[in-house]
Amino acid sequence: MQDLQPLLRPRSIAVIGASTQPEKVGGMPIRLLGELGYAGRVFPVNPGADTVQGLRAFPTVEAIGEPVDLAIVAVPALAAPDVMAQLGRAGTRAAVVFTSGFAEVANGSGLQHALATQAKTHGVQLLGPNCLGAMNLGERMFATFSPIPLTGVPPVGGVGLVSQSGAFGAYAFALAREAGLGLSHWVTTGNEAGLQVADVIEWLAHDPQTQVILAYIEGARDGMRLRQALAAARAAGKPVVIAKVGTTVAGASAAQSHTASLAGEDAVYQAVFDEYGVHRAHTLEAFFRLGYTLARGRRPARWHSPTGMAADAxxxxxxxxxxxxxxxxxxxxxxxxxxxxxPMPDAAAAALREAVPFASTSNPIDVTGQVVAQPKVLADALAGVARSGAYGSVAAFLAGGGNAPRVWSLLEQTVDDLASDPQAAPLMIAGVISDEKRAWLEARGCLVFREPAHTIEAVAALAKAAAMTESAQSPVAPAQLLSVPELPADAKALSEADAMALLLQAGVPVAPHGLARDADEAVRVAESIGYPVVVKLCSPDILHKSDVGGVVLNLSDADAVRAAFERVRRAAGTARFDGALVARMVRGWGEIMVGVRRDPVFGLVALAGIGGTAVEIFRQMSFGLAPVSRERARAMLTQSRAAALCAGHRGHPPLDLDAVADVIVNVSRAADAIGDRLDTLEINPFIVSADGLVAADAVITLR
Amino acid sequence: MQDLQPLLRPRSIAVIGASTQPEKVGGMPIRLLGELGYAGRVFPVNPGADTVQGLRAFPTVEAIGEPVDLAIVAVPALAAPDVMAQLGRAGTRAAVVFTSGFAEVANGSGLQHALATQAKTHGVQLLGPNCLGAMNLGERMFATFSPIPLTGVPPVGGVGLVSQSGAFGAYAFALAREAGLGLSHWVTTGNEAGLQVADVIEWLAHDPQTQVILAYIEGARDGMRLRQALAAARAAGKPVVIAKVGTTVAGASAAQSHTASLAGEDAVYQAVFDEYGVHRAHTLEAFFRLGYTLARGRRPARWHSPTGMAADAxxxxxxxxxxxxxxxxxxxxxxxxxxxxxPMPDAAAAALREAVPFASTSNPIDVTGQVVAQPKVLADALAGVARSGAYGSVAAFLAGGGNAPRVWSLLEQTVDDLASDPQAAPLMIAGVISDEKRAWLEARGCLVFREPAHTIEAVAALAKAAAMTESAQSPVAPAQLLSVPELPADAKALSEADAMALLLQAGVPVAPHGLARDADEAVRVAESIGYPVVVKLCSPDILHKSDVGGVVLNLSDADAVRAAFERVRRAAGTARFDGALVARMVRGWGEIMVGVRRDPVFGLVALAGIGGTAVEIFRQMSFGLAPVSRERARAMLTQSRAAALCAGHRGHPPLDLDAVADVIVNVSRAADAIGDRLDTLEINPFIVSADGLVAADAVITLR
Structure with missing residues (x-):
């Protein structure tokens, strides 16, 4: 993990390219640090001035005479690499580079590389270039050239914010200030020649000031770093909210690569977010609302199922x-x-019906407009359901009722009682209420939203955060040792027989089959596995065998198998001929496609969904990081709607969905066992049959 | 159309059950009308008081001595029917009944029926019972018992609001007041024993004060009235925003009926909304935001396509x-x-690149953070794109820039110039800006949202409203006269041969076929239409012929046809046997299902989508009101993704989508021609082939 102490809690700061004009890029940080009360020492570096904004200036960083924790760099792009070397020699620990004109412009990559190299060589931690800097709100540390803190600063609080984009970061700062959202740190990473968003997330995961992490990303350069950071946040029990833009645009531009075109790379990001319980925001409004909710809202209480069944997740x-x-x-x-x-437990329902005969005691529980006349009915109903043990949370719509004095005094009492009872479900409110009352409620973890849907979304986000923290993160059991066949350096694929053998070993059901070198052997295989069968060409030179007529389906007797073998042999033409695979035609009622591909950012990714025409028509494949857990595989089946095909479709027998999920788990493990050489593994289709999923085909390509 | 003049612009109001206590249900309207400045006359009716809240009281409505326009009724439920008769005899024109205890409670339907009957018999227009009343904000007419207007009233404006739910209506009133949204009228319809939401929508469509209609509905009792009202609003060019709740709950409870279970009845409401260009809101926040947008935002300018192609819709x-x-x-x-x-037209792009070399001139057009230093670049870019003729609207993200004095003065000038130029595309802004500046911009139709996504949604809503107003509403051409076969009163279905004949007549391509009475004739038909063929049992007693083995597929010679005919005859058992339909097996690459069903609320509804397993798995059927227009049929193909199967799927030849849409249009016309007797019409599947869609099957059931 990168230690961001020098960057975010520096004891001293040098400003390289310090300007006497406070509105300039090199002047603003000095003004901000001075005016807003940074307690550490600030050293302007400017060879042309004795003082800068009232502070003694130094001609060089060496002239300061002691190493500083953080340097803010506002010099021309061409000078930046040399400055970085000077900083390193002077013992500077971290540097924020505001300067633009690096990789974001044509021909700027070389200069950025030079900058990064100097930073690395001299051991200086680099934020930027082309970034808007960083802030530690608790220490009044404003290492930015944005003037926005001058017009007001958000309260100090538990939300850490990191953004690749400076303009987004500045706008987010303004909105957080307006909403009164308490921030711990604010970091923009710009071109990410050194620190990435992932490094900041990981540090915030360990930062005691930070309880919730908000991140804006356009794309991750190093997917494994991001995964590691999200895992750290999860382990620390800190929710992460991410706004990832480019959902549709990126999807379109990524459509060149085949498997990506099934869903667009956004689906892979989504799989990563699902894996680590990330809360995704598609709008700025939701980004902040989720941050506020997770930082201030009380998480659901433990509940029991009134039916005696196992409690829901x-x-x-x-x-x-x-x-x-x-x-x-x-x-x-x-x-x-x-x-x-x-539904409402019987005791609570009976009590409510006694008070308001026309109340609806199903859920939604309608206490009716009576509550203005009889506020005790509302208070009793809220306390009744909150204490019933049947619910994790209570969401109440009060319209403007909370402002009515008689309603408020009872509501106040109820919320106070519930807040002190850890067994009671917390209350979230929808309605209009005065700011003062809202703040009082908020201090007790009871959040108020004007929009009823936002109240429900808050309940859902807090439930998700609680599930993430509490569930033992079902770890993927170490894969059994699979013996992967020898892979010659020039091999582009496994033979289908080898692929099927590997899958069988991994616990993936495959159609009964055998390799035949001649027509007689093909008939012997067919008779031993039972008709009908399919005969498929085996040649290391031919990957797409059906394109050359190398697949003959639906053979039901020995003559047909013999003829098919000869046809397949002819189809090989001048290519090498290893024989033909004779496999049982499995009957079922549908097809599922399962694959693993190598994502350029995140590594091996498994995908699953309905096969056949649906693949292109509905594009509803679901993704998971390989090797996937059974839990994730179950979610993939649901999200892709493949579960519907397995769960009693059109009167067919329902399959055990855990067993189906395990097939996906085992496919992903087989791919993982091949490791670095794996390019893609695709089983298209798995036949959905009364015996479960059976692989009718298997293609494993190598790189 | 119901004339709501007496209800919403009454010259005089009687309050029946008037209370001397202003906080009582019968007292509040008198207080509101008095305190808030209603200019008409108010007559309290209370046999036990000489004066009520300072007004002379009357023992009965007759005692007033002149007919009043509107009576507000706040008497016990059991007394309400008699009161309604008295009102009628006294010449009262309209009545608002606040009283509850009618159809919303067990055993209350009879009393409600009595109330409605008295109102109808005596020609009194009835709003309610169990409603919160109505308001005309311009005339300060508050016929409600909600105290909410006492704490403030929204400005008078162009938004008319109607709600089935009183509590929703009151909350909406509070939110409109808080947002400063200008209202014309506010109506709650309660139990709808008389007036329905649809009646109010239709009247508002003709009301000169109202420009935009906001409606909250839980369900329409009379779907045809709602359609008529929405058509009136469309004809008047007034956008309608509807919050229809129960999207998922209703779907689940409606899942009993087969066709409904494909999507839930919510999809039928959605089809109605699509047909009439209704803006649908799923949250309260969106409900008001859409109302504000449509009432205050400038609609898009006319644009031309820079590529010379026909302009998009x-x-x-x-x-x-x-x-x-x-x-x-x-x-x-x-x-x-x-x-x-x-993309940005060349001239505008060149100008921007000259000013900011690193600007991105694709769309989104990134003028970069430079604009704070060079605000003229932003102003020029905005004016350039707005005047380029290539865009209907411009959406700009300014972050906090609009508040910077130098940026604002140029922005002000630009917006002023654009507002006076009807050719220029209007500007919508995302960003933080002072309330005063926001109001100035708003007055010029330039709306400002904090959330960037809301700015885009505003542009989309205004574009939709403009398209609805400007497009000649492609009227459905009068259906050609179809000769529908005789339908005996006890017939439960058309024979497949009759069904196919009707479809052919309507211009629906069906597989070549013929009816055969014996095996020889079956062979003759098969030879004349060409192999392979399918043989299907024809019996008026057997609807599900494949269930009894009455369908034999894939027959490729005379012997097979002969055997199949005999098998089908045996399958008939003791049922009547009309022969067998011999039809060509059409080859294609996919299946589409098209049907028409009778919705209990909205009448005949067409549905279309991918056939086969996908029907149950993806549940992505799209609906349209029958007979559907070609435009709607095109939309149904897109929404259901059936278009993807027709538009060059996996290298198959792309079909003419207008021709495919016309098939749906013609199916819906065939159903329409059958009229009242039609229960369902289903073609499952249409084969998607190089020759277009071909019906392989047709089932028409009667009621």
Whole structure:
């Protein structure tokens, strides 16, 4: 892990290219550090001035006479590499480079490389170039040239914010200030010649000031670093909210590579986010709202299932409403967020019905407009469901009722009681309420949103964060040792027989088959495995065998097999001929495609979904990092809708979905066993049959 | 159309059950009308009081001595029907009934029926019962018992709001007030024993005060009335925003009926909304934002296509940004909103590149952070794209730049110039700006949103509104006269031969076929249409012929046809046997399902989508009101992804999508021709072949 102490908690700062004019790039940080109360020492470096903005200036960084923790660099691009070397020689530990004109412009990559090399050689940690800098709000450390802190600074709080884009970072700062969202640190990474967003995430994961991490990324250069950082945040129990842009544009431009074109690389990012429980925001508004929710909201209580069944993985919600219509809106929202809504337990329902005979005690629980006349009914219903043990959280729509004095005094009492009871489900409110009351509620982890859907989204985000923290992260068991066949250096693929043998070893069911060198052997294989069979050409020179007529389907007797063998042999033409694979035609009611491909950023990625025409038409493949866990494989089956084909489709027997998921797990392990040489592994199709999934085909290509 | 003049612009109001206590249900309207300045006369009716809240009271409505326009009724439920009769005899024109305890409670339907009958018999227009009343903000007419107007009233404006739910209506009133959204009228319809939401929408469509209609519905009782109202609003060029709740809950509960379970009835509402260009809101926040956008935003200018091709139906947008990252976010949003983003025209691009060499002139157009130093670059870029003729609208992200004095003065000038030029594309802004500047911009139709995605959604909503108003609403040509076969009163279905004949007549391609009474005739038919063929049992007693073995596929010679005929005859068992249909097996590369079903609310509804397993797995059928227009049929093909199967799937020849759409149009017309007797029409599958769609099957059931 990169130690960001010198960058984010520096005891001293030098400004290289310090300007006497506070509005200049080299002047603004000095103004900010001075005006806003940074407690460390600041050393302007400017060979042409004795003082800069009232501080003694130094002609060079060496002239300061002691090593500084952080240097802010605002010199012309061409001078930057030399400055970096000087910094290194003077013992500077970290540098923020504001200067632009590096890799973001044509022909600027060479200069950026020179800069990065000097930083590395001299052991200076580099943020930038072409970045807007960094801030530590608690230490009033503003290493930026943006004037925005001059007009106000957000409160100090538990949200750490990191952005690749400076302009996004500045806008985010302004919005956080406006929303009163408390920040710990603010970092923009610019061209990322040194530090990446992932390095900052990982450091924030260990930073005691930071409870929630907000990150804006356009793309990760080093996917493994990002995974490591997200794993660190998960291990620390700190939720990460990411705004990743380019969802559709990137998808379109990535469509050149075949497997990527099935869904666009955005789906791979999504798989990474799913793997590490990242909260994804598609708008700025959601980015901040999720940050606020996760930093301030109380997480769901433990609950039990009233039916005596095992509790769900997702904490259930009780919706309590004074308006039937808004209750339905919130139920729609809960359904789309995947939040269970079990009915009100009998005791609580009976109590409510006694107080309000026309109340609806299903969930949404409609206490009706009566509550203005009888606020105790609302308070009792809220406390009743919160203490029933049946719910993780309670979401209540109060309209403007919270402002009514009689309602408020009872609500205040109820929230206070619930906040001190760790067994009680926390309350989240939708409605209009005064700022003062809102702040009082917020201090007790009870958040208030105007938009009812946002209240439900808050409940869902907190439930997700709780599940991430509490669940033992089902670790992938060490893969059994698979014996991978010898892979000659020039081999472009495994033979289908070798591929099938490897899959079998890994626990993947494959259609009964055998390799035949001549027509007689083909018939013997067919008779031993049973008709109907398919005969497929085996040649190391021919990857797409059906294109050359090397596949003959649906053979039901010995004569047909004999004829098919000869046809396949002729199809080989002048290519090497290793024989033909004779395999049982498995009957089923559908096809699933499972594959593993090498993503340029994140490494091996597994994908699964409905096979056949649907692959191109619906483009609903789901992705997971390989090797995948059974839990993730189950999610892939659901997201891609392949689960629907396995779970009693059109009267067919339902399969054990855990067993189906294990097939995906085992395919991903087989790919992982091949390791660095693997390019793609594709099984298209798996036949969905009463015996479970059976691989009818297997292609493994190497690089 | 119902004339709502007496209800919404009454010259006089009687309050039946008037209370001397202003906070009571029968007291609040008198207080509101008095305190807030209603100019008409108010007559309290209360037999036990001489005066009520300072007004002379009357013992009965007759005692007033003159007919009043509107009566507000706040009497016990059991008394309400008699009161309605008294009102009628006294010549009252409209009544708002606040009282609850009617159809919304167990055993209350009878009383509601009595109330409605009295209103109808005596010619009194009825709003309610169990409603929160109505308001005309311009005339300070507050016929409600909600105290909410006492704490402030939204400005008078062009947005008319109607809600089935009173609590939703009250909350909406509070949010509109907070957002400063100008309202014309506010109506809640409650149990809808008389007036429905649709009646109010239709009246608002003709009301000169109202420019945009906002409606909240849980469900329409009379789908045809709603369609008529939406058609009136469309004809008047007034956008309608609807929040329809129960999207997922209703879907689940409606899953009993087969066809409904393919998508849930929500998809039918969506088809209605699509047909009439309704803007749908899934959150309260979006509901108001769309209302604000459509009431205040300038609609897109006319544009031309720089490539010389026909202009798109959707007005294209230019995205101008000071941050690359936010620009990508906005591009993602534009893509999901279906807004085209053509590149910057050459002249404008050259001018920008001259000013800022590193600017990106693709779209999003990144003018970079330079604009703070050189605000003229931003102003020139905005004016350049707005005047280029290539865009309908311009969406600009300015971060906090609009507040900088130098930027603002140029922006002000630019917006002023553009606002006076009807040829110029209007500008919508994302960023932080002072309230005063925002109001100035808003007055020129230039809206400002903090959330970049909301700016794009505003552009999309205004483009949709413009397209709805400007496009001659492609009317469905009168269907050709189809000769529908005699339908005996007890017939449950058409024979397949009759169904196919009707479809052929309507211009639907069906597989070549013929009816055979014996095996010899079956062979003759097969030879005349060509092998391979399918033989299908024809019996008026057997609807699901494949269930009894009455379908034999893939027959390629006379012997096979003969055997199949005998098999099918035996399959009929003791049922009537009309012979067998011999039809060509059409070869293609995919299957599309097209159907028409009778929706209980909206009448005949057409559906289309990918056939086969996908029907249940992906549930992506798209719906349209039958008979559908070609335009709607095209949209159905796209939404269901069936278009992908027709447009060059896996190297197959691309079909003419207009011709494919016409097949759907013609299927819907055939169903329409059958009229009231039609229950369902289903063609499953249409084979997608090089010759276009060919119906391989047809089932028409009657009711």
């Amino acid at each position: 997702v904490a259930p919600v009780a919706i309590v409403t004074v308006s039937g219509g808004v209750g339905i809106m919130m139920a729609d929202s809960a359904e789309s967020q995947g939040l269970p809504r079990p | 959707v007005a294209p947008v230019a995205i101008v940004t000071v941050s690359g990252g936010v620009g990508i976010m906005m591009a993602d949003s534009a893509e999901s909103q279906g807004l085209p983003r053509p």
